[in-house]
Amino acid sequence: MGGPSGRTGRGLVVAAGALLALAGLAAVGAHVAQQADGGWFASSTERFSTPTSVLVTDEILVEEGRPGDPPTDLGELAEVRIRATPAEPGQPVFVGIGPKADVDAYLRGTAHDRMASFDLEPFAVRFDRVPGGPAPAPAAQPFWVATASGPGTQTLLWDKTRGAWSAVVMNADGSPGVDVRADVGLRFGFLLPLGVALLAAAALVAAGPSVLRRVRSANASRRE
Known part of the structure; x- marks a missing residue:
């Protein structure tokens, strides 16, 4: 189990991912609203x-x-x-x-x-x-x-x-x-590209800890 610093780090990562996702959804939503109003x-x-x-x-x-x-x-x-x-x-x-x-x-x-x-x-x-x-x-x-x-x-x-x-x-x-x-x-014109970029960044932030754990596990297995 991770200590307090580990839990704090994971919490910050989750918060950052959530903020990026919300910003991305807002940008995509604004693009959809703009298109609905004739662009x-x-x-x-x-x-x-x-x-x-x-x-x-x-x-x-x-x-x-x-x-x-x-x-x-x-x-x-x-x-x-x-x-x-x-x-x-x-x-x-x-x-x-x-x-x-x-x-x-x-x-x-x-x-x-x-x-x-x-x-x-x-x-x-x-x-x-x-x-x-x-x-x-x-x-x-x-x-x-x-x-x-x-x-x-x-x-x-x-x-x-x-x-x-x-x-x-x-x-x-x-x-x-x-x-x-x-x-x-x-x-x-930047709304949709910005939204897609922010959502992609949110996905990368969310996947980061899992990828890091897999890399550490693979390195530990090779050392055994």
């Missing part, structure tokens, strides 16, 4: 409108972690989807994401609504209005890193990279009077 964790679809030419988000900051920084926000590891459907059928709309500095320069002198704050429950977004004139046609601008444009529902997909970004929703010709129904989704 995305998505917000509700809401209506957004403005008499100006542009609806623009606040800064979207994606930072690269440095030693001593807090853990990376999981949201920064996700692919982003923005969907926008014009309230008026057939109205071409434009959805774009670009560097914040370039978007700010593009909007200088243009009437637009800039997101100032939002609440999730109940969902509500507050915009600050900036006066100005109509916007130049957005598709002609060279700085967008992801766009979707045309009549009907437009779906923009963006795999985040480091930097400060802004997203806009506009009429495709830059004219005033934007009216859309939109939602935002996030997709975490």
